[in-house]
Each structure stands twice: as C-alpha cells, then as structure tokens.
Amino acid sequence: MNALADFSADDSQARLDALEDLSRRLLERARASGATQAEVNCSEDRGLNVNVRMGAVETVESTRDRGVGVTVYFGQRKGSASTADLRQESLDATVAQACAIARYTEHDEAAGLADPGLMATAFPDLDAWHPWALDADRAVDLALACEAAGRDSDPRIANSDGASVGSGESISVYANSHGFVGRDRGTQHSLGCALIAGQGEDMQRDGWYSSALSSDDLEAPVAIGRHAALRTLARIAPRSLATGEYPVLFQAEVARSLVGHLLGAVSGGALYRRASFLLDQVGAQLFPDWFSIGEHPLLRRGLRSAAFDAEGVATREAPLVSAGVLQRYVLGSYSARKLGLQSTANAGGVHNLKVAANAGGFDELVRGLPRGLLVTELMGQGVNPVTGDYSRGAAGFWIEDGAVVHPVDGITIAGNLKDMFARIEAVGNDVDPRSHISCGSILVGRMTVAGDD
Secondary structure, three states: OOOOOOOOOOOHHHHHHHHHHHHHHHHHHHHHOOOOEEEEEEEEEEEEEEEEEOOEEEEEEEEEEEEEEEEEEEOOEEEEEEEOOOOHHHHHHHHHHHHHHHHHOOOOOOOOOOOHHHEOOOOOOOOOOOOOOOOHHHHHHHHHHHHHHHHOOOOOEEEEEEEEEEEEEEEEEEEEOOOOEEEEEEEEEEEEEEEEEOOHHHOEEEEEEEEEOOHHHOOOHHHHHHHHHHHHHHOOOOEOOOOEEEEEEEOHHHHHHHHHHHHHHHEHHHHHOOOOOOOOOOOOEOOOOOOOEEEOOOOOOOOOOOOEOOOOEEOOOEEEEEOOEEOOOEOOHHHHHHHOOOOOOOOOOOOOEEEOOOOOOHHHHHHOOOEEEEEEEEEOOOEOOOOOEEEEEEEEEEEEOOEEEEEEEEEEEEEEHHHHHHOEEEEOOOOOOOOOEEOOOEEEEEEEEEOOO
C-alpha cells in the first residue's frame, strides 16, 4: 500500500508565503474595485484518515482542500464570495462577485472590520505545528493494533464499531485593509476505538480515543483499545432508576458540555438577538463564589491557542467567570457593536478555557458521594437557550456509599441551567485533555432524574 499523504517534507512556511502574497493581491484588487474596506481568508488543509473494523481495512482517505474567501465593504454594506480555484480569472471573478453583492445589500451600522487599534502586533510561537510523518500502511497498523487490543481483552466483546487514525494539518492567512496580516499553522492527530459487548438486546457500545496536536502526546494504541474494552464491559446489564431528585456527577468528558451551554448563552449572536437565558447578566452571581473560568489564548501547545482571532484582534488572557460572577460576554466586533460594547477577541470562538478545580480526582469525588448518579454519556439536544430549561437522555452508573454499584441507562436528567450552575458543589482535577475546554468532573448537588418507575 502506497502512502497517500506525505507530511515528511515541511514546506509550510513557503506555502504560507504564497498565501500571504495571494491575500495582498486580492486586497489590492478589492481596493481597485472601489471597496472602502476588505478582508481575505486563505487556507490549505490536508490529511490522512484510516478506518478499520473487525481486523479489516474499511477506508483509507487522503484529503487536500483549499479555499479563498473575500469580504468587501462599501461603506457599511457588505458582500462576501469564495472560491477554491486559484486561477487568476476565478480570483478576479470572486472579488467582482463580492463587490456586486455589497452594492445591493442594505446599510448595516454594525458592519465593518474590527477596530484598527485592536489588531494583533505580536505573534509568539505557540507550538501548534507538529506534522506526523504518517503513511497509510503505518496508519492501518496503528488502527489494527488498537482494535485488536480491545477485542482480545475479553471474550464478551464479540463485535466492534472499528478503530480509526487521523492526521491533519492546516495553514491559513487572514489579511485586511487595515494592513494586518496574520499567519497561522496547526496540526491535529487522533486515534480511537469503539467496541460492542454482549449479544442481541443486551449489546452495549462504548469506546475511547486520544487526540493531540503532536503525535508524541497520543496515548498508545494498545492502551486506547484496552481502555475502550473496560468502558464497554462496564456498561453490560444496565438498570434504570426510580424517578426522583439526586446529586449528579458529570464525568469530565461530558462535564464540559455544561460550559458549552454557558458559552452559547453569553455569545454575542444569542445576546443581540435576545435569544439567551443570560441576557444582561454581566456582573451577576451565576455560580458558587469559589467557581472560576479563565481564557488562556497564548498557551503553548494549547488546542485552541491563537495570537489573534478571526478578525485579527489581539487575544489576551481574561476571566470569563471570577468568584462565581460572570465577568463579560464572548464577542466579535459585529456583535459587540450591536450591543454597544467592544470585541473580546472571540470572533471565531473562545481560546483554551480553564475551569478551576476545588476538589481532588475522580475517585475522590465518587468516594465523597453517599448516593447519586454518575453521567458518562448524554443524548439528545433538549436544551432551551432562551429559558435555560435542560432535559437530556443520559447513561452512566449509580453510586451508593461512595462506590459505583451498577450501570444505568434509559433515564432523563432535567433542570434549569441557571439552577444547575448555582448548585455546582465540586469541580474535580481529573481534566480531560482532549478539548480546549479544560474541565474536570462536575458535581451538581440536585437534579431531577426520570427513570423507569
């Protein structure tokens, strides 16, 4: 089998030079066409993805993508167009199309580039570039080893949903008519396995995966397979619960979803549309007074580190929640103007949030719980962003006298997010490193659990 993607020759800087030159030429073209402001995004992505199942190769996919996006402003009228064709006639047509759209759109007082005084001027090395010299043969071997380790762990594992290996790299340039040019490059690698235990209606599925910017930081394939097996076997013979109110411990990999709901509610788009349960809540006590969340965009080898946001605004460390109080919203320049505020350098999203722990590890949290529900999986999308009402299907384990006693399935957990935030009793230090939201397990003191009475 021949390699389908070659990451051994690192030509990323030369390719970034070419994208920067292209961006500058497109900005000049936009100015010549009458645009008062303009911005350009140019990107290239390539990757290798392999999937195996039951010891056989299912797919081997090599990807190479590129894109150019042009946005122009005529006063405060905006037009955008994009292309993947880098021939000059196509690039000229893309700029012309963006200009034509702008000339016919309505004036929008919030439209325009981010303020020029907010542009980033320092570009530290954030250690995000770690190409993996991985060919298809090696990727297949890693996936097969991962799946085999899981399948061979126990005879009750009779089936598999397969194992996968992925490796990708991305380079991009953002430039605008303020004179800003920002270059970025990053890599992402992953290895995972999903297994099935039991037979017929008693089958249970679970898995595990590892992801990182550098392949050196991935867990070993055998360790991933065995961990996937342990998680799958632990779910055999689940029970339901009597409906009632119980403490709920969200394991780290699902606990970060609670932070995700907070982010959705404090994002600029939801706020200026008045579609958030946290309208006008900056300065309000939403969490216990020991609770805090900080944003750390300049972490070396952080999963979402960046010196500038999607509009070129310089990122900076800043609290989101401090002493339980919401400190700010999450804004790009457009939503900030709609709200009469200033950009928080979050156009394109947040960068490396860290939820501070006030408790020990996962085992300590379980031991400290006389009885309650441990949630390891959430299903459905039953969250109302306007009211904060929360109702989701869940699976996990029942805890009694500080120990896990049996698996649980077929239940629903419900509450209101504002109440849930206020009822957080502990955040563990068992951080799941696979997300830009760095968060341990979260214990909510009381929630409604609907089971099979």
